[in-house]
Amino acid sequence: MRHRTRRAGTAAGMLARLAGARRRFHPADPRPDAPPAGGWEVVTVNRPPNEVLPGGRRPEPLRRLGHAVQVDVWPAPAGRGTELAARIRPGAALPGLAAHVAGDDPDRVVRTALRQAKQLAETGEVLNADRSPIDRGLAG
Amino acid sequence: MRALCWTGAGRVAVRQVPDPELRNGHDAIVRVRLSATCGGDLPLLAGRAPYLADGDVLGHEFLGEVVAVGPQVHRHRVGDRVVVSSTVACGSCWQCRSGAPWCCDNGNLVPEASELAYGQAVPGAFGRPTAAGGFAGGHAEYVRVPYADVGAFGIPDEVSDERALFAADAAPAGWLAAELGGVHPGAVVAVWGAGAVGQLTARAASLLGADRVIIMDPREDRLRMARRHTDAETVDPRHPDIPAELRERTGGRGPDICVEAVGPAWDGRPRSLAERLTGAAERPPAVHEAMHSCRKGGTVVVLGEFTGQVDAFPLGAVGAKGLRVRGARQHGAGQVPTLLERMARDELRTEHLATHRLPLEEGARGYALFRDRRDGCVRALFSPDLPPAG
Numbered sequence: 171m172r173h174r175t176r177r178a179g180t181a182a183g184m185l186a187r188l189a190g191a192r193r194r195f196h197p198a199d200p201r202p203d204a205p206p207a208g209g210w211e212v213v214t215v216n217r218p219p220n221e222v223l224p225g226g227r228r229p230e231p232l233r234r235l236g237h238a239v240q241v242d243v244w245p246a247p248a249g250r251g252t253e254l255a256a257r258i259r260p261g262a263a264l265p266g267l268a269a270h271v272a273g274d275d276p277d278r279v280v281r282t283a284l285r286q287a288k289q290l291a292e293t294g295e296v297l298n299a300d301r302s303p304i305d306r307g308l309a310g
Numbered sequence: 311m312r313a314l315c316w317t318g319a320g321r322v323a324v325r326q327v328p329d330p331e332l333r334n335g336h337d338a339i340v341r342v343r344l345s346a347t348c349g350g351d352l353p354l355l356a357g358r359a360p361y362l363a364d365g366d367v368l369g370h371e372f373l374g375e376v377v378a379v380g381p382q383v384h385r386h387r388v389g390d391r392v393v394v395s396s397t398v399a400c401g402s403c404w405q406c407r408s409g410a411p412w413c414c415d416n417g418n419l420v421p422e423a424s425e426l427a428y429g430q431a432v433p434g435a436f437g438r439p440t441a442a443g444g445f446a447g448g449h450a451e452y453v454r455v456p457y458a459d460v461g462a463f464g465i466p467d468e469v470s471d472e473r474a475l476f477a478a479d480a481a482p483a484g485w486l487a488a489e490l491g492g493v494h495p496g497a498v499v500a501v502w503g504a505g506a507v508g509q510l511t512a513r514a515a516s517l518l519g520a521d522r523v524i525i526m527d528p529r530e531d532r533l534r535m536a537r538r539h540t541d542a543e544t545v546d547p548r549h550p551d552i553p554a555e556l557r558e559r560t561g562g563r564g565p566d567i568c569v570e571a572v573g574p575a576w577d578g579r580p581r582s583l584a585e586r587l588t589g590a591a592e593r594p595p596a597v598h599e600a601m602h603s604c605r606k607g608g609t610v611v612v613l614g615e616f617t618g619q620v621d622a623f624p625l626g627a628v629g630a631k632g633l634r635v636r637g638a639r640q641h642g643a644g645q646v647p648t649l650l651e652r653m654a655r656d657e658l659r660t661e662h663l664a665t666h667r668l669p670l671e672e673g674a675r676g677y678a679l680f681r682d683r684r685d686g687c688v689r690a691l692f693s694p695d696l697p698p699a700g
């Protein structure tokens with residue numbers, strides 16, 4: 171189900187944007203001018219930057235991914251909220267359970283975490299799927 | 311509970327499935343009183359949609375009674391009679407807040423599926439493949455409704471179930487088409503398809519002040535119905551050159567707004583393995599005609615739900631004629647409250663479209679009637695409360 175070209179497009183777009191003048195707000199990045207190594211995923215969150223990273227603290231569930239993941243935010247244009255970006259630091263590995271879940275696709279874990287952070291900030295919840303009959307103990 | 315499930319190409323059956331449960335604070339559980347078939351179900355039924363799985367519950371047009379609400383639901387209480395919008399939107403993302411809930415970022419459980427197909431995650435909907443982020447549908451005793459404050463609408467007492475049911479999808483789709491098309495007093499509007507969606511598009515265009523509304527359909531019985539229940543004029547389906555006829559009726563200009571409310575050309579055939587593997591394209595003759603007929607600088611609105619690619623799209627007309635092409639899968643947040651008021655005032659009547667009412671158990675027969683358009687069927691309605699015949 172992964173779409174390679176989409177990922178490539180996203181990363182290329184991120185590189186261009188991170189290099190550009192629109193990058194204005196980076197409380198979480200200790201070296202805002204360091205050249206990015208790529209692999210960024212990004213979502214737009216319809217909340218102001220200080221609500222997306224309150225006090226510079228990264229939101230759940232990104233926080234759970236630990237320092238293997240680098241997070242950045244800056245305002246989205248035209249009042250659309252905040253662009254929230256994350257990537258796995260070059261050479262770093264996801265911690266414990268996340269690494270297990272990620273398997274050979276850690277970027278997808280980052281992407282999912284970003285979407286969930288967006289949903290939490292926008293709607294207060296992560297949208298849950300129905301539980302399967304097995305999870306509900308109803309199978310058979 | 312009992313639910314009408316897809317069980318393979320061309321087949322549906324009522325099965326016992328687990329009752330839905332509240333999974334989010336914004337959820338409500340609705341006990342269904344009435345649900346309806348829709349043209350958008352036909353490609354699913356035929357097995358032409360990728361991702362649909364054995365056991366997925368169909369039905370995106372339904373209404374019923376709220377039987378449980380999560381702690382974040384503020385606009386509905388247990389006992390409320392509500393009609394539920396077919397598309398799932400959160401009400402909080404930038405798209406929702408800027409009045410385009412049909413572009414919601416959050417109402418999908420498997421965003422990767424539509425990202426792969428269309429480049430962006432699109433909202434989920436009831437009765438759509440769960441593997442592509444859809445939600446269990448309304449042809450069932452109970453439905454879980456996420457973001458219930460946004461997607462469920464209280465029904466005024468004066469409005470019957472048979473009428474309010476059309477506020478789930480067909481009526482707001484028609485209204486949205488008229489709005490996206492920019493229908494204004496004096497406009498000339500042409501509509502392809504005289505199903506429930508096409509007829510309600512014609513009605514919306516009249517209510518918004520269109521000077522003339524012309525509706526087309528190969529089926530004479532549906533045209534007759536459209537003439538009786540809307541202000542639209544019709545074109546003889548045997549006419550050999552519909553665009554020429556439309557040109558003639560519009561002083562040589564062509565209609566200002568052309569709405570396609572047909573969907574994939576339906577030949578009743580399940581999709582073959584070869585078609586699935588090669589992604590063989592559908593051919594949309596009505597879209598073609600709409601593009602061809604539309605006046606220069608006019609707007610073509612595509613309501614039909616196509617499952618992916620289509621062939622023979624007259625792209626040249628977009629540039630050469632300066633057309634605007636619009637489309638959307640309606641979400642009622644913008645329209646449903648007003649539509650329900652219009653229904654209460656008797657400005658919008660839909661009972662004639664509810665041609666068949668069957669117990670849920672007869673879902674397979676209802677879908678066959680609707681698919682083959684037999685016995686004048688325009689919408690088959692299912693009720694879990696009606697006792698099965700025999």
Ligand SMILES: NC(=O)c1ccc[n+]([C@@H]2O[C@H](COP(=O)([O-])OP(=O)(O)OC[C@H]3O[C@@H](n4cnc5c(N)ncnc54)[C@H](O)[C@@H]3O)[C@@H](O)[C@H]2O)c1
Nearest residue numbers: 349350483503505506507527571572573614615638639640
């Ligand atoms: N965008 C939305 O929000 C939305 C909402 C509801 C339905 N839809 C879509 O709208 C379409 C119509 O829905 P419906 O429930 O009315 O379906 P329907 O199947 O009842 O009606 C379609 C009508 O189109 C007619 N038709 C077939 N070929 C035609 C042609 N070449 N020219 C003119 N008419 C032709 C058929 O005879 C039929 O009467 C479907 O594709 C459905 O998925 C879209």
Ligand SMILES: [Zn+2]
Nearest residue numbers: 348350371479
């Ligand atoms: Zn529908």
Ligand SMILES: [Zn+2]
Nearest residue numbers: 400403406414
């Ligand atoms: Zn939304």
